[in-house]
Amino acid sequence: xxxxxxxxxxxxxxxxxxxxxxxxxxxxxxxxxxxxxxxxxxxxxxxxxxxxxxxxxxxxxxxxxxxxxxxxxxxxxxxxxxxxxxxxxxxxxxxxxxxxxxxxxxxxxxxxxxxxxxxxxxxxxxxxxxxxxxxxxxxxxxxxxxxxxxxxxxxxxxxxxxxxxxxxxxxxxxxxxxxxxxxxxxxxxxxxxxxxxxxxxxxxxxxxxxxxxxxxxxxxxxxxxxxxxxxxxxxxxxxxxxxxxxxxxxxxxxxxxxxxxxxxxxxxxxxxxxxxxxxxxxxxxxxxxxxxx
Amino acid sequence: xxxxxxxxxxxxxxxxxxxxxxxxxxxxxxxxxxxxxxxxxxxxxxxxxxxxxxxxxxxxxxxxxxxxxxxxxxxxxxxxxxxxxxxxxxxxxxxxxxxxxxxxxxxxxxxxxxxxxxxxxxxxxxxxxxxxxxxxxxxxxxxxxxxxxxxxxxxxxxxxxxxxxxxxxxxxxxxxxxxxxxxxxxxxxxxxxxxxxxxxxxxxxxxxxxxxxxxxxxxxxxxxxxxxxxxxxxxxxxxxxxxxxx
Numbered sequence: 001x002x003x004x005x006x007x008x009x010x011x012x013x014x015x016x017x018x019x020x021x022x023x024x025x026x027x028x029x030x031x032x033x034x035x036x037x038x039x040x041x042x043x044x045x046x047x048x049x050x051x052x053x054x055x056x057x058x059x060x061x062x063x064x065x066x067x068x069x070x071x072x073x074x075x076x077x078x079x080x081x082x083x084x085x086x087x088x089x090x091x092x093x094x095x096x097x098x099x100x101x102x103x104x105x106x107x108x109x110x111x112x113x114x115x116x117x118x119x120x121x122x123x124x125x126x127x128x129x130x131x132x133x134x135x136x137x138x139x140x141x142x143x144x145x146x147x148x149x150x151x152x153x154x155x156x157x158x159x160x161x162x163x164x165x166x167x168x169x170x171x172x173x174x175x176x177x178x179x180x181x182x183x184x185x186x187x188x189x190x191x192x193x194x195x196x197x198x199x200x201x202x203x204x205x206x207x208x209x210x211x212x213x214x215x216x217x218x219x220x221x222x223x224x225x226x227x228x229x230x231x232x233x234x235x236x237x238x239x240x241x242x243x244x245x246x247x248x249x250x251x252x253x254x255x256x257x258x259x260x261x262x263x264x265x266x267x268x269x270x271x272x273x274x275x276x277x278x279x280x281x282x283x284x285x286x287x288x289x290x291x292x293x
Numbered sequence: 294x295x296x297x298x299x300x301x302x303x304x305x306x307x308x309x310x311x312x313x314x315x316x317x318x319x320x321x322x323x324x325x326x327x328x329x330x331x332x333x334x335x336x337x338x339x340x341x342x343x344x345x346x347x348x349x350x351x352x353x354x355x356x357x358x359x360x361x362x363x364x365x366x367x368x369x370x371x372x373x374x375x376x377x378x379x380x381x382x383x384x385x386x387x388x389x390x391x392x393x394x395x396x397x398x399x400x401x402x403x404x405x406x407x408x409x410x411x412x413x414x415x416x417x418x419x420x421x422x423x424x425x426x427x428x429x430x431x432x433x434x435x436x437x438x439x440x441x442x443x444x445x446x447x448x449x450x451x452x453x454x455x456x457x458x459x460x461x462x463x464x465x466x467x468x469x470x471x472x473x474x475x476x477x478x479x480x481x482x483x484x485x486x487x488x489x490x491x492x493x494x495x496x497x498x499x500x501x502x503x504x505x506x507x508x509x510x511x512x513x514x515x516x517x518x519x520x521x522x523x524x525x526x527x528x529x530x531x532x533x534x535x536x537x538x539x
Contacts, residue, residue: 049386050379051538066386077383083376085309092308100301100384102294140380 001026001179002047002148006056009042009203016042018203019056024181024196026147028210029174031194032183035289039203040183041080044152048077060148072101076141077150078134086126090117090136093125094143103143115139130157138166148179155189167193187285191278199288206288211277214284218275219250219258223267232265241283249275251283298385298394306368306398315364316406319357323410324417326353331421341427344435345505351439352504354414358447359475361406363468365399365454369530370464382539389535395455396527403451407444415440435503438512442501445516449523450498456523456530483508494522 002024009017017039024030034040045051047058049065060068060075068074084093094108112118115135125133134157141149151170155163170193174180184190197214199207220243223229229248233240238261240250250258255272262269275283306312330350334341341350369392372378385391415436419429430436454471461467475495483490483499487508490496499506500515510518 045538048383050382068386071386072384075383079379081376082379085305085371085375085377087309087311088305089308092304096301096304096308097380097384099304100298100381102297 001061002030002150002181003059003062004043004047004056005059007043007046007053007058008055009039009046009051010054016203017046020200020203020205021056022198022205022208024179024198026179027174027177028195029170029180029182029190029193030196030198031190032181032198032200033187033190033285034183034185034200034206036185038185038200040185040200041152042203043200044077044079044150044183048075048079048150050079070101070144072097072103072144072146074144074146075148075150076144076146078137078141078152078154079150080152080156082137084125084128084133084136087124089122089124090128090132091121093136094140097140097143101144107143107145111139111142114142131159131162134158134162138169146178149173149181151180151182153183153185155184155186163189187282191281194281197281197284199285201288207284209284211281214280215274215277217252217254218280218283219253219255220247220271220273220275221250221255221258221262221269222247222271223262223265223269225265225267228265229262229267232261232267236261247271249279249283251275251280251287295390295394298390299397301384302368302391302394302398306402311364311367312402315360316409319360319406320410320413322360323354323357323414326356327351327414327418328421329353331418331425338426341422341425342430344430344433347430347433347435348439348503349505350418351414351436351443352499352502354411354440355407355443355446355498355502357406357410358403358443358450358498359472361403361447362450362454362457362471362475364402365451365456366458366461366467366471367464368395368399369455369458369534370462370467371458373462374464378539389531392455392459392531392534395459396452396530399451399455400448403448404444406451407447410447411440411443414443439503442503442512442516446498446501446519449519452523453494453526456526459530459534460526492518494519497522 004020004022007017007020020043032040046053065071091108098105098108112121115138117132117135120132154166158166170180170182182190196210238250238253240248242248255274259269259272327350330353334346340346372381381391382388422429457471458467479493479495482493483496491508491510496509497515497519500509500512501519503512
């Protein structure tokens with residue numbers, strides 16, 4: 001489990017992360033979302049001991065990264081800002097990590113196979129495409145068979161097939177009980193893969209919720225008297241959106257609340273339900289990020 | 294484990310082309326400097342065999358140390374240029390241990406390069422001596438004191454390089470800054486203000502290799518002074534790596 005508690009990180013006068021708290025439980029894929037520059041990478045750097053928090057804490061299974069007994073066996077991280085020596089081969093890059101962390105070198109070849117770099121493993125990384133580098137970074141993260149995975153924009157540079165592949169991997173890891181946190185500024189890349197979202201903007205938390213709760217609180221309704229229903233929703237102070245087929249979507253309200261409003265408006269409910277997860281997430285994300293654009 | 298970290302640092306060094314470029318170049322510079330010193334020596338034959346002459350000839354065998362210094366800088370600052378520092382510190386979040394391993398590997402490399410350049414320089418010197426009708430005085434203590442000095446000088450410069458690369462993480466700045474300092478600034482000071490210049494690190498290094506130059510400290514004092522500079526640099530480098538964000 002990852003716990004971020006009142007984390008603040010300032011660079012000079014710029015507050016990159018402000019009093020941010022959230023948790024990412026094990027067995028779930030937690031999407032860490034926000035526009036570029038929202039503070040996602042800074043949060044990860046504090047979590048991984050690469051930057052010192054100005055105040056607050058970011059803990060992995062209750063401990064700061066620097067205090068983990070065997071960091072590579074505990075946490076696997078793919079960071080956007082990580083690079084490779086262009087003159088070193090892919091397999092040697094992994095060998096260096098295995099050596100320094102005291103890991104099992106027998107994991108290298110099977111992992112190269114998993115990430116699809118077996119044939120390129122003896123080539124120098126300087127000749128790798130962006131997608132191949134990303135795959136090598138993923139292999140490096142997996143060397144210690146970690147319980148916690150922290151992925152910063154892992155889909156960058158991957159082709160659509162690669163994006164699907166990383167989504168499937170994240171699902172598998174979470175189903176195995178691992179903690180998976182994935183950041184992205186592109187909702188579509190991760191929307192189908194996450195169980196939970198943490199949305200930040202300008203370094204501060206906007207929304208933290210399980211997808212199941214997001215949909216439970218995002219009712220959809222079709223009624224016979226749409227105009228009366230819209231009036232009642234406005235009167236109730238409920239944000240709403242009329243979809244293409246005439247269905248009214250009401251974020252932040254449960255179906256039972258909406259049923260009540262319809263009854264008071266004298267509208268007959270034709271269909272009452274919950275917004276699809278990806279759509280509910282998109283509505284939340286757009287609302288969270290729209291104001292600054 | 295520290296031994297794993299040292300092995301990993303050595304593996305990093307071995308798996309790039311850096312050493313394949315640096316070692317031959319360091320040998321070439323030292324050998325060329327020694328050969329040049331013999332060839333410009335006035336009076337061939339037995340005049341070359343004096344202790345004074347041997348000292349003048351062999352003291353330049355430490356010339357390759359400047360490349361070892363550059364290698365040291367690349368060992369630490371290179372991790373920031375190639376953005377591998379993040380990965381390194383993820384593996385070893387107690388970062389001072391990383392720099393300690395780098396310092397050890399750097400020092401060992403410096404010693405090894407020092408041995409190789411000294412042997413190559415001496416071999417070439419012996420051959421050129423013979424061609425000029427002189428015998429290389431292998432039994433003269435001056436030969437071995439100078440070569441020992443050259444080893445110490447090269448190893449300490451490797452440690453200074455690793456430390457500098459940790460303090461100045463921009464590799465280009467660190468390399469150009471170090472070369473400008475040691476090759477230009479100090480050189481000028483030693484020549485024009487030896488009272489100040491003799492206390493600077495490269496001048497201390499010149500003293501260790503027994504360069505016959507007016508105004509330098511005695512070899513042992515030079516060695517102590519350079520060792521002090523090295524210790525301060527290493528300590529500052531370790532502090533920097535432990536306290537700064539990556």
